[in-house]
Amino acid sequence: MDLAKLSRISMKHLITLHVMLDTLSVTASAERLCLSPSSVSKTLSQLRQSLDDELFYRHGNKLVATPLARRLGPSVHQIINDMNQLMTQEAFNPAEYSGRFSLAMRESTFELLAAKFSAHILRLAPNIRFDICAKDSVGFYGLVKGNLDFIVLPHDRSQPPISQQELVWQTLITDEMVCLMNPEHPLAQQQQMSIHDYLSFSHIGISDTDLNTPFFEMQLAQQSHNRAVPISVADFGSAALLCHHSELLFTCSRRWAENAIQAKGLVTKAMPLDYGEVAYSLVWHKQSMNDPALRWLQQQLVEFARQAF
Numbered sequence: 202m203d204l205a206k207l208s209r210i211s212m213k214h215l216i217t218l219h220v221m222l223d224t225l226s227v228t229a230s231a232e233r234l235c236l237s238p239s240s241v242s243k244t245l246s247q248l249r250q251s252l253d254d255e256l257f258y259r260h261g262n263k264l265v266a267t268p269l270a271r272r273l274g275p276s277v278h279q280i281i282n283d284m285n286q287l288m289t290q291e292a293f294n295p296a297e298y299s300g301r302f303s304l305a306m307r308e309s310t311f312e313l314l315a316a317k318f319s320a321h322i323l324r325l326a327p328n329i330r331f332d333i334c335a336k337d338s339v340g341f342y343g344l345v346k347g348n349l350d351f352i353v354l355p356h357d358r359s360q361p362p363i364s365q366q367e368l369v370w371q372t373l374i375t376d377e378m379v380c381l382m383n384p385e386h387p388l389a390q391q392q393q394m395s396i397h398d399y400l401s402f403s404h405i406g407i408s409d410t411d412l413n414t415p416f417f418e419m420q421l422a423q424q425s426h427n428r429a430v431p432i433s434v435a436d437f438g439s440a441a442l443l444c445h446h447s448e449l450l451f452t453c454s455r456r457w458a459e460n461a462i463q464a465k466g467l468v469t470k471a472m473p474l475d476y477g478e479v480a481y482s483l484v485w486h487k488q489s490m491n492d493p494a495l496r497w498l499q500q501q502l503v504e505f506a507r508q509a510f
Contacts, residue, residue, distance in 0.1 A: 278347030
């Protein structure tokens with residue numbers, strides 16, 4: 202262990218690296234850290250010299266993290282979490298807390314949960330700041346890198362990513378899937394939809410590269426059946442809008458279909474096959490529960506969903 206070399210790296214350097222990995226911008230990092238851009242640049246220069254690595258380089262008009270910087274990200278996040286635990290009092294007072302929380306979710310999840318939940322949390326902790334972004338722009342690796350505190354998303358319960366063992370999943374709401382269609386669709390007037398009917402028309406898919414293949418897709422494949430999916434989009438809302446103007450079928454969450462503005466006017470049909478267990482889940486990195494503020498928020502999310510649904 203080279204103690205002399207380690208002594209040249211302080212928490213200031215690690216926090217700067219952590220924020221830079223999140224923002225990939227000296228200016229944005231300076232704003233978040235309440236420092237000047239020149240101060241952030243100076244700290245990065247010191248860290249580059251200590252680690253003998255460029256850490257960030259410019260590609261076109263963007264900054265890109267080097268492989269070493271990306272590899273250090275999860276370890277730096279853990280060090281900062283551990284230090285925060287040492288410095289944070291165990292008794293957490295939400296009324297006095299002035300930190301920030303970062304969440305990612307699909308737009309459909311936002312419509313179902315986020316608005317009411319945010320209002321609930323702000324009543325309890327009026328000084329906090331919520332950063333809510335689209336799940337498809339960040340993904341589960343954001344939890345591993347420390348860029349996100351939580352992800353909330355609907356999914357087939359067979360889908361959690363097996364490659365991210367450090368992530369914890371907790372069910373907030375159980376649900377079932379339904380099939381949506383245009384009211385002028387040939388199947389709209391039928392009382393029941395058969396599996397043959399379901400597979401005779403093309404479908405709108407929901408893309409999510411982080412998740413495994415849904416249970417029902419594997420079940421169909423085992424029976425030598427496949428859905429025709431000419432279009433895939435990132436969210437339920439976009440799919441519903443396409444559904445209004447085509448004969449494409451859209452398989453989605455019943456709770457979302459009953460509440461979403463985009464789904465109004467579409468016909469809802471029961472699924473003609475066993476879709477498997479479906480839920481809206483809260484996902485976090487297991488180490489984040491060392492932070493009393495994040496433990497409190499996790500408990501509030503679970504309790505709110507239990508009472509609201």
